[in-house]
Amino acid sequence: MAHHILKANRDTVHLGGFSHQLKPVLTIHSGDSIDVETYTGFYVYDKAPPAFLTPEFIEICQHLPQERKVNSGPHLLTGPIYITNAQPGDVLEVNLEAISPRLPVGFNAIYPNKGALPKYFSEQKVQFIPLDLKEKIAEFPLGSGIKIPLKPFFGILGVATAENRSSVPPGNYGGNIDNKELQAGSRIFLPIFVPGALFSIGDGHSAQGDGEVDLTAIETSMNGRIKITLRTDLKLTTPIAETPTDIITMGFGQTLDAAFESALQQMIELLKRFVGLSAQEAYVLCSLAVNFHITQVVNLPQKGVHGMLSKAMLPKAITNCKLLSRC
Template identity: 50%
Template sequence: LPWGAEIALRPFFGIMGVAPPPEWGQCSSIEPRAFGGNIDNKHFQVGTTLYLPVFAPGGLFSTGDGHGVQGDGEVNLTALETSLSGTFRFTVRKDMKLNNPRAETATHWITHGFDPDLDDAAKEALRDMIRLISAKTGLAAADAYMLCSLQADLHVTQTVDGNKGVHCMIEKKLVE
């Protein structure tokens, strides 16, 4: 920056997704939805595992929208846009039932919610985190909800697309 401060690069792909359900017809890559798409989650860095519900044979994964760095919210319509290349490994997980993308970093579980209304996106991300915690720990939903109130963090992923994005994070050590 002109005054001497430096911003560290933290590259990630803003768009990662699979083909949407055929009954949805043509879908833009701009709005994130259950199939993924323009999620813009800055935590999707090297080593992160992304779990996506699959709606078409073979999944038909695609990626793009390389970002060199971005803050939560992507508030100015763009991040530091850049060209990226990546190597991906795909594993079919028939043991998982997903409504929306989930992610796993070395330290956290991440759930997502997408909706034109930011409050509804937050509710969706939180509800999926409650499901994840209940599945991993055996806690009743009410107890998982309380744990979220104590230890989970809601972040605005992006506000620039028609569907706003919110992600909920909890430390893995609390639920494994």
């Protein structure tokens, strides 16, 4: 098992989406770990304060090669990373070991015709928000005394598919999930669709409310340490995640009803497969003890809902061995 360092520069990032045609920037083996850099704010860098800019980021924004511009999405992603022996039908386990802002400022953006209330907030507004990295808070509005705890995570964790995809909507390949629960100490499990998986990461957020209602969180260039493991013993059709306290299923749909139904069905299937419950027992348990949250409502055309199952309720034999782990 090796450890790698993946810097973010014009040769290692790509813009706007996922593509199986992109040349990998790093090849690793299952079990390897990576210190990875990410940048955000490609389309607002010319409005940014000096603290938001680095020479590498300016170079990316001004001279990103055309072949690294994949689709119309606004997100800069680091990757793709090729995992040796990964094949369609396998599962990629991404352990998020450490996540931290790499710059002391992030931004929030409202754009016309986007967000949850486009008719009421139609004026473009980009605001840069200082981050107190020592105290791990952001004050907003500045001078208000309102202090937001920094809880950094990567909004985008995804693999390539046979079709080129925008970085905006999430899907069964992962992508722009924007799930604030996926902080350091969590794992996400992604179905693989193309040889090598071609995993990319980015869209760092320092803080976000469930829903991400105005379109963005505190968008932040981010550092992370991840460990990637190839799981040939798992078969999944949609992403599943695990935090230190919960198992998470994720549903995506063009309406919140559809996204909720998908997240619920995924939780029922998980409880049937890994816990041994019948479908009806699982359905009842979801009503009694599983918490469903709105993940995001702005990454059109896909909205997101996630279900959270507390691991504390489950027998230790299941959480220590069967549930998403190797025995």
